Amino acid sequence: MNEYKVTVIPGDGIGVDITREAIKVLEKVGEKYNTKFNFTTLKAGGCALDEFGVPLPQETLEECKKSDAVFLGAVGGPKWDVLPGNKRPEKALMGLRGGLGLYANLRPAKVYNILKSASPLKEAIIDKGIDLLVVRELTGGIYFGERGRGAEEDVNYAYDTEKYNVNEIKRIAHVAFKAAMKRKKKVTSVDKANILESSRLWRETVVEVAKEYPEVELNHLYVDNTAMQLVRDPSQFDVILTSNIFGDILSDEASMITGSIGMLPSASLRNDSFGMYEPIHGSAPDIAGKDLANPLAQILSAAMMLEYSFNMSEAARDIENAVEKVLEKGYRTGDIYTEGTTKVGTKKMGELVLEEL
Ligand code: NAD
Numbered sequence: 412m413n414e415y416k417v418t419v420i421p422g423d424g425i426g427v428d429i430t431r432e433a434i435k436v437l438e439k440v441g442e443k444y445n446t447k448f449n450f451t452t453l454k455a456g457g458c459a460l461d462e463f464g465v466p467l468p469q470e471t472l473e474e475c476k477k478s479d480a481v482f483l484g485a486v487g488g489p490k491w492d493v494l495p496g497n498k499r500p501e502k503a504l505m506g507l508r509g510g511l512g513l514y515a516n517l518r519p520a521k522v523y524n525i526l527k528s529a530s531p532l533k534e535a536i537i538d539k540g541i542d543l544l545v546v547r548e549l550t551g552g553i554y555f556g557e558r559g560r561g562a563e564e565d566v567n568y569a570y571d572t573e574k575y576n577v578n579e580i581k582r583i584a585h586v587a588f589k590a591a592m593k594r595k596k597k598v599t600s601v602d603k604a605n606i607l608e609s610s611r612l613w614r615e616t617v618v619e620v621a622k623e624y625p626e627v628e629l630n631h632l633y634v635d636n637t638a639m640q641l642v643r644d645p646s647q648f649d650v651i652l653t654s655n656i657f658g659d660i661l662s663d664e665a666s667m668i669t670g671s672i673g674m675l676p677s678a679s680l681r682n683d684s685f686g687m688y689e690p691i692h693g694s695a696p697d698i699a700g701k702d703l704a705n706p707l708a709q710i711l712s713a714a715m716m717l718e719y720s721f722n723m724s725e726a727a728r729d730i731e732n733a734v735e736k737v738l739e740k741g742y743r744t745g746d747i748y749t750e751g752t753t754k755v756g757t758k759k760m761g762e763l764v765l766e767e768l
Contacts, residue, residue: 413446415721418478420471422456423500424694425704425757426484432706432761433482433713436733439768440717440726451478455507456486456500456694466499467506475511475687480720483507483689484709488696508549513679513687514579515586516547516658517715520645520665520675525738529670529747532642539646544594545665546587546650547658549679551579552609554655573609575654577616584620586680587652588627593724597628597649601637601657613654634661641665666691673705673746676712684720688712698745702756705744707734710764733767 417437421430434450441448453471460466466486475481486500496502507513522530522541530537556572584600591598600617602610614631621629632640634657640647641664653661666675672692680686690708698704714730717723742763743752755763 413444413721414449415446415479416449416451416477417716418471418475418481419450419452420455420475420481420483421452422484422486422503422694423458423488424485424696424699426456426486426694428700428702428704428757429690429706429709430482430484432757432764433709435761436710436730436764436768437713437717439765440713440723440729443729443768444723444726446721446723446726450482455483455503457488457491459503460491460494460498460500466501466503467510472506472510475507480685480716481507481511481687482713482716483687485690485692485694487694488699507687508679511685511687512550512681514548514550515583515680516545516549516662517586517590517678517680517719518545518547518662518666518675518691519543519677519715520545520662520669522669523674523735523738525735526669526671526674526747528749530668531670532645532668536642536644536646539644541645541669543645543648543665544590544650545658545662546583546590546652547662548575548579548583548653548655549658550655551575552655554659573607573654573656575609575613577612580613580616581620584617584652585623587650588620588624589683591627591650592624595649596626598630599637599648599651600629600631601634601651601653601661602631603634603657604631605633609654617652637661638664641668662691671705671747672708673744674707674711676708676715678712678715678719680719684722686716686720688716688720702758703745704757705746706757706761707744707764710734710761729768730764733764736767737763 604610718727
């Protein structure tokens with residue numbers, strides 16, 4: 412029997428409701444595949460501020476470091492919005508990303524055939540299919556570069572710096588090409604190489620890395636064009652590889668075109684196996700604890716954990732297929748409900764997925 416140690420951080424708001432359902436799914440899949448998950452549940456975010464006075468207690472971070480993977484719900488809520496910057500729940504996310512060295516953020520955006528009416532795009536565009544993965548560099552670039560303020564001739568100025576070295580670009584490019592090998596074998600590298608020197612190095616380096624993956628088709632797009640293409644014809648994309656700031660913006664755009672944030676998982680990886688897995692949405696304080704949250708993004712995050720951290724692709728497909736079957740049978744949580752379907756709560760949705768497994 413394989414055994415894995417997973418640190419679970421439910422966090423705040425609906426994070427608590429949806430991680431509960433996802434863990435049941437993991438346990439069931441574990442039985443089938445002769446795998447035991449040893450879960451340790453710890454606090455981060457607002458609940459940690461309440462109990463320990465810090466958003467990310469040292470014990471939580473240390474335990475994560477000793478784990479094979481981290482499984483996170485969401486953090487934050489209005490109760491803590493009045494606190495100063497370093498005492499905000501969201502600081503826990505930055506602390507985990509930095510502390511665990513998670514440099515690659517993977518965000519799939521997929522439109523399930525049965526949910527295509529949720530997309531804001533025209534049916535003719537959706538009918539061509541949307542199933543893409545944004546691979547975003549997470550620990551470099553302008554969000555971490557040199558910044559400052561000053562004054563010239565009594566006029567105030569401020570600056571931030573976009574800086575990447577070849578090694579940073581290479582390692583994120585490898586993540587994208589490896590992911591593409593498991594998908595449709597196409598990588599679109601996004602930059603602004605017509606203007607930015609850092610983008611020109613990005614492009615040169617990606618071209619070099621591509622030589623190690625001759626089966627993968629590589630093309631390059633400028634970020635402004637990519638933003639347009641995502642709404643014009645998202646079916647052209649398989650894996651989008653990009654920098655921290657461009658990825659931040661494009662991954663939100665890509666999730667919006669699917670129309671359902673309650674369905675979208677994500678992974679942040681350090682290497683070929685260690686990662687943190689979480690839904691893309693926040694803690695949804697408006698519906699927390701009311702059995703209203705959609706647990707599917709969290710459950711699909713569990714599938715990503717199986718795929719990337721435990722090399723259990725077949726089990727991951729089982730979860731994805733179970734989710735699809737539940738949707739095909741017409742069950743919906745409130746966020747994806749349409750007339751003629753059956754509305755269910757968080758727990759029932761979790762049970763339905765379990766039944767299909
Ligand atoms: P949100 O994603 O929490 O909610 C936006 C809207 O979508 C709300 O109406 C909410 O009810 C709905 N929603 C989100 N997830 C849902 C789900 N699974 N099922 C059904 N409906 C769902 O974003 P927000 O309202 O801007 O932020 C709320 C809090 O979450 C804030 O404190 C914010 O800072 C935090 N946040 C945390 C993360 C994270 O932990 N990674 C990400 C984004 C926001």
